Amino acid sequence: MASHTLIQGFPSTYVKLGILRSSSNGVRSWGSLVCRKKKRCKPLLMKINAVINDPSHSTIDFDDPDWKIHYQEKFEECIRLPHLSDNLNVTPRHTTFSLKKRVGQVINGIDSSEEKSDYVNDDDRALLKVIKFSSPTSAGAECIDPYCNWVELWVHRAGPRKQIYFEPENVKAAIVTCGGLCPGLNDVIRQIVFTLEVYGVKEIVGIPFGYRGFVDEELTEIKLSRDIVQNINLSGGSLLGVSRGGANINDIVDRIQAKNISMLFVLGGNGTHAGTQAIHDECQKRRMKISIICVPKTIDNDILLMDKTFGFDTAVEEAQRAINSAYIEAHSAYNGIGLVKLMGRSSGFIAMHASLSSGQTDICLIPEVPFDLEGQYGVLNYLEKLMQKKGSAVICVAEGAGQDLLERSNATDASGNVVLADIGVYLQQNIKKHFKDLGIPADVKYIDPTYMIRAVRANASDAILCTVLGQNAVHGAFAGFSGITVGICNSHYVYLPISEVIKSHRLVDPNSRMWHRCLTSTGQPDFI
Ligand SMILES: Nc1ncnc2c1ncn2[C@@H]1O[C@H](COP(=O)(O)OP(=O)(O)OP(=O)(O)O)[C@@H](O)[C@H]1O
Numbered sequence: 398m399a400s401h402t403l404i405q406g407f408p409s410t411y412v413k414l415g416i417l418r419s420s421s422n423g424v425r426s427w428g429s430l431v432c433r434k435k436k437r438c439k440p441l442l443m444k445i446n447a448v449i450n451d452p453s454h455s456t457i458d459f460d461d462p463d464w465k466i467h468y469q470e471k472f473e474e475c476i477r478l479p480h481l482s483d484n485l486n487v488t489p490r491h492t493t494f495s496l497k498k499r500v501g502q503v504i505n506g507i508d509s510s511e512e513k514s515d516y517v518n519d520d521d522r523a524l525l526k527v528i529k530f531s532s533p534t535s536a537g538a539e540c541i542d543p544y545c546n547w548v549e550l551w552v553h554r555a556g557p558r559k560q561i562y563f564e565p566e567n568v569k570a571a572i573v574t575c576g577g578l579c580p581g582l583n584d585v586i587r588q589i590v591f592t593l594e595v596y597g598v599k600e601i602v603g604i605p606f607g608y609r610g611f612v613d614e615e616l617t618e619i620k621l622s623r624d625i626v627q628n629i630n631l632s633g634g635s636l637l638g639v640s641r642g643g644a645n646i647n648d649i650v651d652r653i654q655a656k657n658i659s660m661l662f663v664l665g666g667n668g669t670h671a672g673t674q675a676i677h678d679e680c681q682k683r684r685m686k687i688s689i690i691c692v693p694k695t696i697d698n699d700i701l702l703m704d705k706t707f708g709f710d711t712a713v714e715e716a717q718r719a720i721n722s723a724y725i726e727a728h729s730a731y732n733g734i735g736l737v738k739l740m741g742r743s744s745g746f747i748a749m750h751a752s753l754s755s756g757q758t759d760i761c762l763i764p765e766v767p768f769d770l771e772g773q774y775g776v777l778n779y780l781e782k783l784m785q786k787k788g789s790a791v792i793c794v795a796e797g798a799g800q801d802l803l804e805r806s807n808a809t810d811a812s813g814n815v816v817l818a819d820i821g822v823y824l825q826q827n828i829k830k831h832f833k834d835l836g837i838p839a840d841v842k843y844i845d846p847t848y849m850i851r852a853v854r855a856n857a858s859d860a861i862l863c864t865v866l867g868q869n870a871v872h873g874a875f876a877g878f879s880g881i882t883v884g885i886c887n888s889h890y891v892y893l894p895i896s897e898v899i900k901s902h903r904l905v906d907p908n909s910r911m912w913h914r915c916l917t918s919t920g921q922p923d924f925i
């Protein structure tokens with residue numbers, strides 16, 4: 398009987414059911430991950446095992462002719478959207494949201510208002526995965542079973558519903574922005590306020606400085622309205638301010654109760670989502686009638702199941718400017734080496750995309766792909782070759798890359814995130830030393846744009862994404878969902894339960910076509 402571990406829910410980066418193989422020469426592989434040295438593979442393998450060993454995973458018998466049906470049922474269960482009616486006696490009413498168009502227009506003898514609706518049906522779905530991989534060895538294959546059969550998996554379509562679960566005039570809505578800054582926060586705040594007002598909500602407030610704003614007595618809520626938020630999208634940052642740490646769930650829920658908040662919109666990344674899930678659970682326990690909706694915010698683009706998060710595109714655009722400068726510096730110097738460190742704590746999406754968009758990177762280093770600095774296959778040796786061949790080089794490194802090469806402290810930030818060792822400075826020093834020891838002149842220019850890539854205002858594509866996500870967040874709240882997040886999936890807008898997107902970080906798949914394209918563009922070899 399072929400029995401395999403089924404990752405509960407659905408394919409994520411790690412839902413590639415490969416078998417962990419160990420061979421005598423120390424090569425270990427699992428799915429697409431192959432590492433030459435056992436020791437260096439460990440961090441990646443540990444990440445995978447952490448997913449596989451999750452007690453919520455069950456096993457599935459692929460010899461059972463109905464396995465796909467069972468899988469789909471399980472998936473449907475996981476992706477189900479928590480709703481106020483799950484534990485409260487609530488009755489819906491007809492929506493107050495309407496697009497201001499003339500009703501009852503008769504076109505070709507058909508009453509348009511009867512034939513068409515502006516509303517999304519609760520049974521509308523968007524397809525989660527659109528590629529059918531014919532084999533587990535296909536580039537980027539995400540397989541459920543050993544033969545990589547395609548299984549139709551659907552997620553819930555976002556948008557306004559015909560029935561709503563709140564009387565708008567009784568709603569007090571609050572918005573809070575948590576974690577680090579991200580381009581587009583103001584755009585989302587603005588659209589949430591606009592949409593709430595279209596429904597008829599009169600009381601809208603902003604909670605200052607993230608979760609801290611709930612509990613810090615000195616911080617007072619900020620009144621919001623269309624007039625107040627009208628132009629906030631013209632600048633970066635968050636009108637409300639952001640913060641890390643300071644999240645005692647019981648205290649926060651006490652404050653939510655005391656403030657009489659009935660809709661809460663939380664903009665944040667992975668940590669914020671975990672916090673929101675805990676707040677939602679506590680509110681459910683207290684049987685509070687409140688809809689809590691997240692809008693995923695992160696330049697790192699590390700949230701599961703979505704095409705991308707808002708702010709990412711803008712961050713990439715800014716990051717490529719830094720790469721362009723590094724290129725000009727390197728190209729204009731004798732044996733010039735431009736080194737750019739970009740944000741990306743656990744995922745290398747910014748570094749990969751900025752390298753691709755600039756087209757000027759010779760070496761792209763990301764957390765998901767281990768590399769050696771020294772030795773025959775190491776980065777330094779390859780840099781020597783580039784100097785001989787081109788006389789200059791540009792390296793783009795994600796902040797979370799190569800952490801296994803560095804001394805790590807056990808320090809964490811206020812939110813409990815590990816404080817990373819500085820790979821940028823480490824590379825800069827080692828490159829300088831290497832060429833000095835060889836007696837070869839090398840002019841190393843190090844650029845660390847850090848906050849410059851996330852403090853800017855959203856670009857056009859992020860502004861549109863923010864607009865749709867902000868509006869859909871409000872539609873989700875009025876529809877009575879709670880404990881959900883909004884996202885874009887195969888270019889369609891969807892609702893997902895928070896519990897599913899916080900299972901792990903979304904990572905760059907080293908077997909994906911995108912990473913392969915990046916390698917093709919840089920021309921870099923394997924560095925181990
Ligand atoms: N597991 C968790 N449970 C409850 N709250 C959490 C958890 N992780 C983080 N938080 C809280 O969520 C807030 C934001 O977390 P964090 O600083 O990690 O930012 P983030 O949302 O991940 O965004 P960013 O992408 O900027 O890192 C903080 O106030 C933090 O205390």
Ligand SMILES: O=P(O)(O)OC[C@H]1O[C@](O)(CO)[C@@H](O)[C@@H]1O
Nearest residue numbers: 577666695696697740741742810
């Ligand atoms: O200095 P801060 O505010 O903690 O933010 C830095 C972090 O924020 C992020 O941009 C988003 O999580 C990470 O890439 C980075 O490590």
Ligand SMILES: [Mg+2]
Nearest residue numbers: 666667668814
């Ligand atoms: Mg985080």
